[in-house]
Amino acid sequence: MNLLFVCSQNNLRSPTAESVFSDIANISVRSAALNNHAEIPLGVEDVIWADYIFVMEQSQKKKLRSHFKIHLNAQRVICLGIPDNYEYMEPALVDLFKQKVAQYVDV
Secondary structure (H helix, E strand, O other), rough: EEEEEOOOOOOHHHHHHHHHHOOOOOOOOEEEEOOOOOOOOOOOOHHHHHOEEOOOHHHHHHHHHHHHHOOOOOOEEEEEOEEEEEOOOOOOHHHHHHHHOOOOOOO
């Protein structure tokens, strides 16, 4: 199963999620950003690769659907509702990811 975590800059939230889920058997994980000037911008190949795409905010879900509409087919796009007020690997953020993602996939 391929999980893709997307936020605006790929600095704090999505890299945290990638780290949290990277060692789980039978799961591959990537993270990327919706902003073009980010270190790891989201590409078509990421969208096509993913089974689940987790965004942090509703605005990101809209932007994803707008920019990658023709490439979104069988992927489930899920908004986790996690605001941009956490540091990288902050324990509260790690706990949020574990709780929220487990509602959708067996992790």
